[in-house]
Amino acid sequence: MSITLDKEMLQKSITIADSVISSKNVNTVLSNCLFKISGNEIEISATDNELGIKTRLDAVSGSDVIFTANGKRFANILKELPKGEISIEVNAGFMISIKPKTNDLKANYTLVGTGKDDFPEIPFFFEDNAVEIDQSVLKDMFRKVIHASALDTIKPVFNGVYLVSDSSGKFTAVATDSRRLSMISRHVENEISLTDGVIIPLKTVNEVLRLLSSGGMCRFSVLDNQCFFKIAETELVSRIVDGQFPNFKQVVPKQQSTSVIIETQRLVDAIRRALVFTREPANKIVLHFSSNNLVIEARTPDLGESTEEVQVESNSKDKISIGINAQFLMDTLKEIDSHSVKIGLTGQMSPVTLCPEDDPDFLSVIMPIQIKTA
Amino acid sequence: MRNRTILHVDMDAFYAAVEQLDNPALRGAPVVVGADPRKGSGRGVVSAASYEARAYGIHSAMPISMAYKACPSAHFLPPRFHRYHEISTKIMDIFYSFTPVMEPLSIDEAFLDCTGCGKLWGSPRETAEKIKAAIRSETGLTASVGVATNKSIAKIASELDKPDGLTVCDPGNEREFLAPLPAKALWGAGKKTVEVLHTMGLRTIGDVAASDRASLEKIMGKMGTHLWTLANGIDDRDVCPDWERKSFSEETTFEQDTGDDARLELTLMHLADTLSRRMRKSGLTCKTVSLKIRLEGFLTFTRSRTLDEPVNDTRSILDTALEAFRKFDREGKRVRLIGIAITGLQEPENRTERQLDLFGCPQEVADDVKKHRSADTLLDSLKERFGDKVTRATLLKDIHS
Numbered sequence: 001m002s003i004t005l006d007k008e009m010l011q012k013s014i015t016i017a018d019s020v021i022s023s024k025n026v027n028t029v030l031s032n033c034l035f036k037i038s039g040n041e042i043e044i045s046a047t048d049n050e051l052g053i054k055t056r057l058d059a060v061s062g063s064d065v066i067f068t069a070n071g072k073r074f075a076n077i078l079k080e081l082p083k084g085e086i087s088i089e090v091n092a093g094f095m096i097s098i099k100p101k102t103n104d105l106k107a108n109y110t111l112v113g114t115g116k117d118d119f120p121e122i123p124f125f126f127e128d129n130a131v132e133i134d135q136s137v138l139k140d141m142f143r144k145v146i147h148a149s150a151l152d153t154i155k156p157v158f159n160g161v162y163l164v165s166d167s168s169g170k171f172t173a174v175a176t177d178s179r180r181l182s183m184i185s186r187h188v189e190n191e192i193s194l195t196d197g198v199i200i201p202l203k204t205v206n207e208v209l210r211l212l213s214s215g216g217m218c219r220f221s222v223l224d225n226q227c228f229f230k231i232a233e234t235e236l237v238s239r240i241v242d243g244q245f246p247n248f249k250q251v252v253p254k255q256q257s258t259s260v261i262i263e264t265q266r267l268v269d270a271i272r273r274a275l276v277f278t279r280e281p282a283n284k285i286v287l288h289f290s291s292n293n294l295v296i297e298a299r300t301p302d303l304g305e306s307t308e309e310v311q312v313e314s315n316s317k318d319k320i321s322i323g324i325n326a327q328f329l330m331d332t333l334k335e336i337d338s339h340s341v342k343i344g345l346t347g348q349m350s351p352v353t354l355c356p357e358d359d360p361d362f363l364s365v366i367m368p369i370q371i372k373t374a
Numbered sequence: 375m376r377n378r379t380i381l382h383v384d385m386d387a388f389y390a391a392v393e394q395l396d397n398p399a400l401r402g403a404p405v406v407v408g409a410d411p412r413k414g415s416g417r418g419v420v421s422a423a424s425y426e427a428r429a430y431g432i433h434s435a436m437p438i439s440m441a442y443k444a445c446p447s448a449h450f451l452p453p454r455f456h457r458y459h460e461i462s463t464k465i466m467d468i469f470y471s472f473t474p475v476m477e478p479l480s481i482d483e484a485f486l487d488c489t490g491c492g493k494l495w496g497s498p499r500e501t502a503e504k505i506k507a508a509i510r511s512e513t514g515l516t517a518s519v520g521v522a523t524n525k526s527i528a529k530i531a532s533e534l535d536k537p538d539g540l541t542v543c544d545p546g547n548e549r550e551f552l553a554p555l556p557a558k559a560l561w562g563a564g565k566k567t568v569e570v571l572h573t574m575g576l577r578t579i580g581d582v583a584a585s586d587r588a589s590l591e592k593i594m595g596k597m598g599t600h601l602w603t604l605a606n607g608i609d610d611r612d613v614c615p616d617w618e619r620k621s622f623s624e625e626t627t628f629e630q631d632t633g634d635d636a637r638l639e640l641t642l643m644h645l646a647d648t649l650s651r652r653m654r655k656s657g658l659t660c661k662t663v664s665l666k667i668r669l670e671g672f673l674t675f676t677r678s679r680t681l682d683e684p685v686n687d688t689r690s691i692l693d694t695a696l697e698a699f700r701k702f703d704r705e706g707k708r709v710r711l712i713g714i715a716i717t718g719l720q721e722p723e724n725r726t727e728r729q730l731d732l733f734g735c736p737q738e739v740a741d742d743v744k745k746h747r748s749a750d751t752l753l754d755s756l757k758e759r760f761g762d763k764v765t766r767a768t769l770l771k772d773i774h775s
Contacts, residue, residue: 154681251733351732370729
């Protein structure tokens with residue numbers, strides 16, 4: 001069996017599959033990628049038992065062969081080869097011979113592979129009720145809310161992004177770690193039956209984000225406890241998080257008594273400077289709102305303090321001071337592309353809302369830090 | 375440059391020496407403190423070996439079965455940590471009486487910064503002699519002391535003349551003093567590092583000092599620069615009296631490799647219980663919980679989880695460790711050792727500045743948390759009074775079975 005193909009295409013596909021493999025895997029079979037060469041394509045797959053990925057690329061071969069090989073090492077040698085075509089041959093003992101097809105480099109590299117053994121079969125994309133959505137839209141949705149999900153896996157329902165469609169043509173992504181929440185809704189053309197919603201694990205969301213590009217459509221579906229993504233030549237299957245996503249609608253304030261409009265970039269700059277004078281994990285700053293300005297104050301013993309004034313437009317004459325985690329603010333402000341941001345407030349112990357002025361469908365909620373009032 | 379006087383004091387074969395001190399019949403005989411050797415089939419390792427036992431090639435961290443084979447007639451004793459701590463406290467008090475700038479490195483060794491104490495205790499050598507004499511008269515034990523202008527050389531020097539030794543490296547003589555010593559004597563150069571140095575043809579500290587710093591850094595990264603600096607007799611690190619604890623850990627080696635999940639999880643429960651109690655006692659919380667697991671064949675793995683909120687209750691630590699354990703695919707292999715370590719230690723957050731929660735705390739959850747917290751407190755005080763016989767696991771055994 002011999003196959004000729006472009007080395008960069010192969011390298012890219014191997015890297016896509018290999019990225020799901022955990023370097024900490026004990027199971028040796030799963031630390032390899034599975035290569036299926038048949039007729040006119042190569043299919044490369046990998047899994048860590050929770051997340052499976054398979055990607056295909058065109059290549060004409062004389063015969064069929066199935067083997068596994070260490071994806072990182074395979075990609076590494078390809079990376080070091082000059083641009084252009086290479087030929088690959090796999091013998092009966094699964095020795096993979098790689099030869100650059102250029103006259104400049106006379107070389108032969110042989111990578112040790114193994115047979116398929118008990119490499120698990122990765123299920124095919126489940127077509128029923130699949131949602132079709134613009135890659136750029138899904139990418140934007142995930143990117144804008146992912147920061148709010150919990151990194152730790154103690155409460156699994158917070159360690160992911162919740163996808164739901166509770167009214168026709170509307171697709172919503174929500175993430176929360178119970179102290180803050182971000183949600184975004186977008187319009188989709190086709191009907192989605194996802195009224196109960198599913199929680200996609202954080203690791204899967206990150207993988208999907210890596211695969212999504214700015215053009216073309218992608219597909220998404222759910223079957224039992226698994227979710228499926230089909231993005232260009234790559235399919236991804238993952239478990240979904242078992243458990244009930246909290247009732248997020250209940251905690252999003254319907255109406256805030258005070259609404260303040262601020263220039264986004266100005267606020268980002270001020271908060272970034274204030275962050276220097278805060279300490280993890282609370283990163284506490286105090287926001288003093290009045291009718292036409294906002295004073296951002298950070299005060300940390302043994303560290304220093306800062307105050308900075310920013311012009312605002314407010315619908316209220318009342319003064320209000322709120323303690324808040326500056327990092328949480330930064331995380332969400334970074335995702336706001338519009339010129340100005342609308343901040344909603346009701347009281348010291350009530351949730352703070354942030355929303356781009358021109359995009360009411362992207363909303364973030366942050367719970368304050370309780371402060372002693374003077 | 376500061377001309378400091380740094381002493382490294384290291385007790386000689388500490389655990390074994392305490393045993394010989396408490397039982398005159400053991401004096402002059404090979405004594406091994408550690409796991410039960412079970413006539414050569416025992417597991418676990420040597421904690422300490424007396425100098426008489428070292429003559430048979432026995433050393434600490436050696437598998438106990440090997441020690442038994444080397445000298446079956448040695449006195450094999452289980453450790454009595456309580457007693458060692460008692461004596462350690464005495465020794466640390468002696469150090470304090472010489473200088474307040476004292477940094478304990480472990481139960482039986484410490485750095486002392488005696489810079490500017492010349493009027494009080496005499497020359498550096500005289501100071502060291504006075505400390506050794508004080509230890510001998512107050513505890514009956516011997517220590518070895520290294521004296522130098524920095525920590526690294528003092529630590530190396532205390533090793534050179536063991537037991538009951540005293541080695542002084544005079545100021546200005548650092549490089550000459552270090553040069554003939556083997557590279558492995560460098561503080562921080564482990565087995566792997568020494569192997570790398572050897573492949574580069576560097577066998578003595580002098581070789582390392584004379585080598586090219588840039589190429590060392592290229593091969594070994596930061597460690598390369600660090601070793602090169604130490605080899606050239608430079609070490610600016612201060613003796614830190616208010617040394618902060620960075621981690622807590624507990625582990626168990628099984629008598630026989632086990633594949634019994636129930637037993638492993640019960641062990642984790644014991645470990646989480648002990649660990650969290652130690653943490654509560656020191657008034658700290660932790661952010662990271664690591665599971666350590668050693669399989670048959672000695673392959674060791676660690677799995678860490680970092681939490682969003684710092685914790686110190688038994689349940690959170692146990693749940694985190696259990697989650698890591700259940701996720702760990704050991705491919706049907708049996709387990710030799712299991713342990714938990716906690717890092718990212720910090721003081722509990724200021725309660726007057728509480729981060730509010732979006733979903734509040736549902737009453738049941740709040741009650742549950744409260745219940746567990748009061749159970750923790752109750753158990754802590756029970757153990758304080760009745761010792762380790764009271765454990766959460768023993769209390770829960772009846773409920774589960």
